Amino acid sequence: MARDVSYITTPIYYVNDKPHIGHAYTTTVCDVYARFMRFAGRDVFFLTGTDEHGVRIEKVASAQGITPQQLADDNAAEFQRVLPLLGSTNDDFIRTTEPRHTRQVQNLVQKLVDAGVVYLGEFEGWYDEGQEEYIPQNKAKELGYKSPVNHKPLVRAKESNYYFRLSAFQEKLEKLFDEQQDFVRPQARRNEVLGRLREGLADVPISRTNFTWGVPMPNDPKHVIYVWIDALMNYVTALGLGEPDSDAFAQRGKYWPPDYHVIGKEILWFHAVIWPAILMALDVPLPRCIYAHSFWIREGQKMSKSLGNFIDLPTIQKYVDAYGLDAWRYYMATQGPLGATDADFSDKHFHDIYTTDLVNTVGNCASRVAAMIGKYFDGAVPAETDGGSPRRIADHDWPAICQRTVAESRAAMDKLDLSGSIGAAVGLVRKIDAFINLTEPYKLAKDESRRDELGAILYQCCEALRIASLLLWAVMPERMEQLWTSMNQSIDPRAGKLQALTSWGGLQSGASIQKLALFPRMEKPSV
Ligand code: ME8
Numbered sequence: 352m353a354r355d356v357s358y359i360t361t362p363i364y365y366v367n368d369k370p371h372i373g374h375a376y377t378t379t380v381c382d383v384y385a386r387f388m389r390f391a392g393r394d395v396f397f398l399t400g401t402d403e404h405g406v407r408i409e410k411v412a413s414a415q416g417i418t419p420q421q422l423a424d425d426n427a428a429e430f431q432r433v434l435p436l437l438g439s440t441n442d443d444f445i446r447t448t449e450p451r452h453t454r455q456v457q458n459l460v461q462k463l464v465d466a467g468v469v470y471l472g473e474f475e476g477w478y479d480e481g482q483e484e485y486i487p488q489n490k491a492k493e494l495g496y497k498s499p500v501n502h503k504p505l506v507r508a509k510e511s512n513y514y515f516r517l518s519a520f521q522e523k524l525e526k527l528f529d530e531q532q533d534f535v536r537p538q539a540r541r542n543e544v545l546g547r548l549r550e551g552l553a554d555v556p557i558s559r560t561n562f563t564w565g566v567p568m569p570n571d572p573k574h575v576i577y578v579w580i581d582a583l584m585n586y587v588t589a590l591g592l593g594e595p596d597s598d599a600f601a602q603r604g605k606y607w608p609p610d611y612h613v614i615g616k617e618i619l620w621f622h623a624v625i626w627p628a629i630l631m632a633l634d635v636p637l638p639r640c641i642y643a644h645s646f647w648i649r650e651g652q653k654m655s656k657s658l659g660n661f662i663d664l665p666t667i668q669k670y671v672d673a674y675g676l677d678a679w680r681y682y683m684a685t686q687g688p689l690g691a692t693d694a695d696f697s698d699k700h701f702h703d704i705y706t707t708d709l710v711n712t713v714g715n716c717a718s719r720v721a722a723m724i725g726k727y728f729d730g731a732v733p734a735e736t737d738g739g740s741p742r743r744i745a746d747h748d749w750p751a752i753c754q755r756t757v758a759e760s761r762a763a764m765d766k767l768d769l770s771g772s773i774g775a776a777v778g779l780v781r782k783i784d785a786f787i788n789l790t791e792p793y794k795l796a797k798d799e800s801r802r803d804e805l806g807a808i809l810y811q812c813c814e815a816l817r818i819a820s821l822l823l824w825a826v827m828p829e830r831m832e833q834l835w836t837s838m839n840q841s842i843d844p845r846a847g848k849l850q851a852l853t854s855w856g857g858l859q860s861g862a863s864i865q866k867l868a869l870f871p872r873m874e875k876p877s878v
Pocket of ligand 1: 361362363364365366368372373374376377402582583584585613614615616617618645646647648654
């Protein structure tokens, strides 16, 4: 059912690390969706933030000789500084050390205690210190008692902990996966989670006593709430769901539940199993979809700090400086790993996509159309109509072609199929190019008796280009706004009028058009 509000979230990023392509990617995916949906008239809330608690942060801070709060403050500021550089239009930035968050986490955990789904128990098991995660006995054996992530030995740990009664949600979760086939996407990730779910669920410890950097357990402060529980709750605390009397809830409560929690595949279990169980226990509606993307790899190799091949912020900056922010966003959104397989980032691929799609297609079409209108009509958009209705030239029903493209682009974006949505718009630009090649306006221009036809062709090209540019705005806002300026179009995407603006005929004949170089041709990869 169509909703007039939308909520989309990134994972909240750990402050033990500096921003890199992984963070930039997830943020850009959410941003493109948020911008598109706002333009389409939805009231959107886009959330990102930082995950600041846990033993990992405590350790990194102590190694640097600073307090965990200092480390969190410095790195959260860095994440916040980077967001505008990526063109992010997030509506809030939540930090898990903020009182608004910690207060609500305590309220929510207390509710879980009151509901009988959190209890105090004793536990002994194999613990991965790097991931702060217990590994089940059979899995630990399979892994040779080593961390699957950093390959350090697992340690035998014993704790008196608060437990979340995850086992009580086995049936409900299976039913959820069954009834809501799209709850986890893509399909391959859903199948993996479902497979593991069917192996059976054990209760999970949700408190720790071996360190202090976290939210204290309500009424038992020697226990600190496990960082993952604290972190997952950011999605509801930002909207005030843990304080129903708050202003935050009055203003933002309407945004729940989210359309998408966009995450990386490595954190799917927490989001697809533990989080819905917590929400069920709290009697809060579930998200529409947990979308677990795959990873960027680089030149065919996994990115890692030890290989020194991580695409870090200075590298991202180099691409942005050389090709422009919009080209960076375009590459992220259309070539990224939203599907079930990893995506390879390479200099050459980046350059090729920039050249093929942006220089040779979008940029070239815009300058070609503007140049012809400049040359044959003194830069004023010619008239299309022939006795009141659009002319049909070379069997092209442009209003229908554009309408179909808009519907396709919109439907794909709704499914978070960014490359499908953007690809539909770029496909429209390709159709314009093909139409020019077919009708050869430069030849018609020599025949004065066919001037009306020439005018109609160029009107149709320009109008279809305007419609394509509206669909491309979410991914490439700066350049599309430049294009609108060159077409004398005053468009405010915040007004949410995408549908009305994309109806055929929005471009007035007589409007003056200027030629511009939207995407300058670049020599070989310059990064
Ligand atoms: O996991 N390619 O935080 P984090 C694509 N705090 N995306 C990547 C990537 C890559 N090579 N590497 C990382 C956390 N990512 C937790 C989340 S949410 C309640 C708590 C992305 O700083 C990916 O989206 O490690 C992943 O989920 C996120 O960066 C990890 O961020």
